[in-house]
Amino acid sequence: MTHRRGIPKWTIEYESKHAELILSEKIEGLQAIIQVPLSPANFLAGGYKKKLYFINAERGQVVDEFEIDVPVTVMRSSRSIYCGTAQGGVVFLDPKSFKLTHSIKASTYSIADMDAQGNYLITSGWEFRNHSIFYDHFISVFDIRTMKQLPPIPFLSGAIFVRIHPKVSTAALATTFNGQIHALSMINPEDVKYYTMAPSTYLQAMSLSPTGEAIALGEQSGTLQLWGNNDKPRFSQFPAPTEWPDVVPIEKTISINSDEPLNSIGMPYYREELLSSWPTHMIFEVGKPSLKVDPDILASVHKPENAKQHVWAHNPRRTRRYQAQKSEVVFAPIPRFRSGVNKYDTDGEALDLLDEEKVGMARYYKRVEIKYSKFGVEDFDFGYYNKTPFSGLETDIANSYCNSLLQVYHFITPLRKLAIHHAMSPCHEENCLFCELGFLSNNLLDARGANCQATNFLRTFRSLPQAAAMGLLIDEVGLRVNGPRNWLAVIQIFNRFMLDQIYSVTKNEISPLNPRNLMGSQVSTFSKCHCGHETDRTMDYFVFELNYPSRPPNIRHDPSPPGFATVIKNSIQRDGQAKAWCTPCHRYQIVHYRKQIYNLPPVLTFNANVRSSDHLSLYATKDWLPTRIGLSLKNARMNCVGPKELAKKGGKDRYYGYELTGIVVEIEPDKSDSHLISIVKVPEDELPLGASSPWYMFNDFLVRNIPEEEALTFAAWKVPAVFAYQRIDFDVEMSVNPMKRFHDLQVILTELRDSNNICTPLQPFETITKGIVVAIDSEFVSLEKEEIELHSSGKRNMIKPSRMSLARVSVIRGFGENEGTPFIDDYIATTEHIIDYLTDFSGIRPGDLTPGISAHPLISRKEAYRKLRLLVNLGCVFVGHGLKSDFRTMNINIPKEQVIDTVDLFFIQQRQRKLSLRFLAWFLLHSNIQTESHDSVEDAKTALLLYKKYLEYKDAGVLESMLMTIYEAGKKNNFRPPEVGKTEEVSGS
Incomplete structure (x- = not known):
């Protein structure tokens, strides 16, 4: 019982004396309490215990009880x-x-x-x-x-x-x-x-x-x-003035920053010596705790019969001989950079530990972030977080919350094949998310476990006005643009938005299998008003919202909680009431509706729609979420069964088996910190040898093989958001490499983009086959500057790297009669604001990338990317200088065997210095390049010539001696070509 102002008056713990023994019990299970009509000072309470308690409000005691x-x-x-x-x-x-x-x-x-x-x-x-x-x-x-x-x-x-x-x-x-x-x-x-x-x-x-x-x-x-019923309603017949709480005076705020003097805070006045003022003779150095003895050593101790003999035990051989151990390190920290990877040889065991602050949650579920050292992002040790053949996605990009769902899409094999096929088809939609999904899937396949980025996909996603209107864009500091952040709601809206976008760009495609046939369900909604007016509407559904039955609030334990199959059935074929416009009534009315499905697609996606603890408690039940379900459709009526019933069904009933393919999960260790991960079941033909389970967890760039029990276990900190089920034994008979079609080759064979005739397109007799060599170079412009944090000690920490955009790409022949002639030289149109053209390093000037102003023919980023992806999938070998950073900025992953980087060919590991293209061209080719600015065609030609030199030295057996000569000359010239007019120290070819 509380006072009107909220102060508790009394709490009852009642001792019942109606039995032979005195039973001390709390009044539990109460559901209702009322004021006794003829005695306002008394209350009557009741609940599940089949008792009524008569409570006196003045005394705060139970005076009597009734059965x-x-x-x-x-x-x-x-x-x-x-x-x-x-x-x-x-x-x-x-x-x-x-x-x-x-x-x-x-x-x-x-x-x-x-x-x-x-x-x-x-x-x-x-x-x-x-x-x-x-x-x-x-x-x-x-x-x-x-x-x-x-x-x-x-x-x-x-x-x-x-x-x-x-x-x-x-x-x-x-x-x-x-x-x-x-x-x-x-x-x-x-x-x-x-x-x-x-x-x-x-x-x-x-x-x-x-x-x-x-x-x-x-x-x-x-x-x-x-x-x-009005602006100022009355709440009681005889109102009394409200008692307001006393106003608490606001204390003066104290600023805490490095510029605020410490003496401005002030200290309390005291007349006696403080307890913290210890004399020096009472301060002692405690020292470090002693090492714990290995339990295996204690178990094997041999006690001698003679007291003069020593105690000895077997050495478990966990450390090398005479190796000292550091006692202050309880466990090795997670390494961040490759430059410090040898400091702690952890081999991933730090990720296996449970986070004591997060109950029952392993460390690999925590949010992961990329840290930047003085060597840049290339120094970050991504390999520590992923020792699997499946690639993760980086997080230092706006809207990277999409990573989790993109991984689920990637492992829906039919959708992946359709996306790759569409990406290399003649799609005229400039900002097509389905094309970008296909390019991303191709990257994830080619990366083979190396870290990937969804840069191009997220850049296209950010440019869509529909995404901004639906509140799906997240700004740089991770706050939602259109309101507070709710990752469960955001990823479910994005799932619906993404599949609708895929349908909108492919609905006119004439194909036996398209995304509509793969994931779309034709559903009719029949509505009936109480006036008798009926309407019906048929739509394609790509996502179904799970609809859980409501548990009565007065029922503590539901005697029969619904199974997952029941929830699926009620979610697809829904009956209920809603408010809708009735034309005959000329107003909004409550109408009764029912939904009817006409087809079962090979892939079904569901938004989990978990909104309460009751919903989450269903998933917390063991084996509630099945890995397989069975669906049947007969006479426009759908039925769903669990895995046990699916195994028993047969005869007349035709049930299609569906297997759980992927789950998007929100990880919320506390209210202030949450993020999204994905858990997918890898197809059997893609599993690596020795995998303990087909289930893999993708926490952005952290990828880990987990057991099935862990994958399907949920808790308050692990809440499901999206499910994907795929029909068993269904696959798409479609080549993952559809780019060898004649139409796609014609793009490179016949198109001429450069008005100055620098570029000579491939001729019909110039056949591109696997292993053919081409040279490539690209130029970039800056869209955003890097963010640097400066400390008072002078230390610099990179918070966010600069954001670059592809400006020009050139590809030249490394074969045939026209060797050294470019067949691709494209300038890429850029509509985003460019803060720095980097003209000294790129050769790009203001206006070169602006449509309608540029003197160069411009193409879209997607079109340029398609050409490069075609060359990769045809098996071309790319030669260039510093290609790793170029390919990373272009957001394309190329198999290692198809990349020849001259920066690595002319490199001595012990010297720890990589040589510039300009210096190598001066020393080995006797040519001065990049004298005024960079030119991608010139740089690509130079890289090709350096590769030829490398092969020449290697065949002659003088490669090692030439490398030593190059480094000696570089040391004398500070690894730069001398200025024109000075004496040049050039080795003969």
């Missing part, structure tokens, strides 16, 4: 005391003796709520149908004088709360769990007025003021909504 035959769920008082029971009845008690006077049956299962005013009693309840609990479709009305039931009020949505108006005894209010408010008449059930609120969660409470002018609605999230 009752049934559990009580709700209590009201008027002329009598009315107790709604868990068996669906209402018990009438005498307000003086508390003895049973009457009882009536109102619901078939349990009473949800009731109210009594004047001569009427109304109830809402639950009913048990088809092994599940549903809201009762009628509100029961009783006349208290005659104890007879009046005509019930139809309420198809199912009322959870009911109240009789205190001023008009024949009027009532009823609400549903999702916020629909109905104003009803007990005399004329047809007279109904509808109101709709927008709760963020389910309703948990409703109260009507004694004046009837205000309604208070409480949500499960703790939000309270107040509705009134």
Whole structure:
């Protein structure tokens, strides 16, 4: 019991003396409490224990208790005391003796709520149908004088709360769990007025003021909504002034930063010596704790019979001989940089430890971040986080929350093949997410476990105005642009948005299998208004929202929680009520609708739609989420069964087996820190040898093989967001390398982009085959500068690297009669703001990349990328200088055997210095390049000539001596070509 101002007055722990022994028990399981009508200073409480407790408010004690035959769920008082029971009845008690006077049956299962005013009693309840609990479709009305039931009020949505108006005894209010408010008449059930609120969660409470002018609605999230019939509703008949709390004076804030002097904070005045003022002779050096002895050593100790002999034990051989151990390091830290990888030889064991602060959560579930050393991002040790043949995705890009769902899409094999096929098809949509998904999937296949980026995909995603309108864009500091961040909601909206985008760009494709046939379900929605008007609408559904049955709030334990197959069935074929426009009625009405599905696609995706702890508790149940389900469709009626029933089905029933392919999960160790990961089941033909499980966890660039039990176990910190199921034994008979078609080759064979005739397109007789050599170089411009954090000590930390964009790419022949002639020299149109053209290093000048202004023919980034991807998939070998950083910026992964980097060919590991292209050209080719600015065609030719020189030295057997000569000459010239006019030290070729 609390005071009006919120101060607790008393709490009861009652000792029952009605038995032979004194039983000390807390009053538990209470569901209802009312004020005794004839004694306002006393209360009557009841619940599941089949007892009524008589409580005196002044003394704060239980004065008496009464037995009752049934559990009580709700209590009201008027002329009598009315107790709604868990068996669906209402018990009438005498307000003086508390003895049973009457009882009536109102619901078939349990009473949800009731109210009594004047001569009427109304109830809402639950009913048990088809092994599940549903809201009762009628509100029961009783006349208290005659104890007879009046005509019930139809309420198809199912009322959870009911109240009789205190001023008009024949009027009532009823609400549903999702916020629909109905104003009803007990005399004329047809007279109904509808109101709709927008709760963020389910309703948990409703109260009507004694004046009837205000309604208070409480949500499960703790939000309270107040509705009134005017701007200033009255809450009580005789209001009293509100007692406000005393105003607490605000203390002066203290600034804490490096520029604020410490003496501005001030210290308390004291007259005696402080306890912390210890004398020097009482301060001792404790020292480090001693090493713990290995338990295997203690177990093998041999005690001598003679006390003069030594105690000895077997050496378990866990360390090398005479090797000292550091006692202050409890466990090796996670290495960040390759330059420090030998400091702690952890081999990944630090990731196996449980985080003590996060209950039961392994470290590899925590958010991972890229750190930058003085050597740049190339020094970051991505290999420590991924020792599998499957590539992760980096996080230092805006909107990288998409990584988790992109990995799930990648491992849906039919979707992956369609995406790759579409990416290399003649798609005229400049900002096509399906093309970018295909390019990304190709990168993940070629990377073979190396880290990848979704830069091009996310850049295209960021350019779509629909994504911004739906609130899917995340700014650089990780805050949501259009409101607070909710990763579960964001990734589910992105899932629907992404599949809708794929459908919109491929709906006109004429193909036996396209994304619509692969993932789309044709669903009709039939609606009927109470006036009799019917409508129907047919749409393609690519994502289904899971719809969980509601558990009655007054039922503590659901006797039969629904299975996952039942939830799937009810989510696809839904029946219910919603507010929609009715043309004959000329207004919005509550209509009854039902959905009907006509086809079962090979791939089904579901948004988990977990909104409450009740939903999450289903997933926490062992084996609730099955790895396989069976779906059948007969006469437009769908049925779903679990794995056990699927194995038994046969004969006339045709069930398609579906296997769980991927899950997107939100990891939330605490409220202030959450992120998304994906858990996928790798197809059997892609599993590496020795894999303990087909399940892999992708935490951005951290990839790990996990057991199936861990993959399907959920907790409060691990909440599912998206599921993907794929039909068993279904595959797409489509080549992963469809780019060898004649049309795609014609793009390079016949197109001429350069107006100055620098570029000579490939001729029909110049056949590109696997292993053919081409030279490549590219130029870039800067879109964003790097962010540097400066410390007072002078230390510099890179917070965020610069963002570059491809400006020009040149590819020259390394074969045939036209060797050294470029066949690709493209300038890429850029509509984003360029902060630095880097003209000294790129040769790109302002206006060169602006459509309508540039003197060069411009192409889109996607078109240039398609050409390079075609050459990669045809098996070309790329020669260039510093290709690793170029390919990273272009966001393309090329197999190592198809890359020849001259910066690595002319490199001595012990010297730890890599030579520039300009210096190598001066020393080996006797040519001065890059004198004014860079030119990608010139640089590509130079790299090709250096490769020829390398082969020449290697065949002659003088490569090692030439490398030493090059480094000696570089040391004398500071690894730079001498200025024109000075003496040049050049070795002969």
